[in-house]
Amino acid sequence: MTSADRTYVDPSALRSLYVHDDRSARFCAWRRRLGGCIPITRFGRAELINSVELAVHRKDIGEGIARVAIADLDADVREGRLAIVDVLWRRTLDLAAELSTQHTPALGTRTLDVLHVATALTLEARRFVSYDDRQSALATAVGLRVLTP
Template identity: 55%
Template structure:
């Protein structure tokens, strides 16, 4: 499996930039999956918000957060991450369809459904997440799920 055929939810991706319970596993997984990981602009915004929100909650210092964001941005410049354009209207329509079909059973949140819909619109095969409800949805729509 190549990095280009993966979709990483921010619940997984953030562990590459901020130390957390899954950071060692994600780093090892990333080493085994070199190449440019695709990331939507929404995914990029979520990583910024997750890192800076950690400062607000007192989980990170501002200095460490800014350093983490610098590493995150450097990954774009070095080719480790690449922004992908998403057909937003189609992704949002698919989000509504997936919600209608699955949320009553799985209890998924709208933004988690949006990530799964985005993965489908991008045509990826595998979905990396640590969110169990989101993983259940991804499996239900035929994506291979990974939680390194």
């Protein structure tokens, strides 16, 4: 497996590749250095698309930018820069419940934070990209190396 194969990127962080924000330049430079194919679940893809569409609703971006962002996301899948991967959701959700019991009282993690960390573990990731403090704390607590490019 390549480095990218062992890296789980939270969809909120991945959004910086598709919608310009204050992290985009650094994130894009990191992505170029990483190379390879980053795994993303269908749930992660749906979350990323919803994030783009929510930005339209909030008037943060225009409809045209959203269409380009989603087309670029789909192109990255077609061209092998992202891979849609499947997880066993029953196993992943059971693991998320365990992580919640073990860590949420101390860390205050939200359900989606826990679900993404559980997904990373299910995919046997070694690295976890996130800009969220609580999610990062959980990822660190379970042995993932947190990156914030």
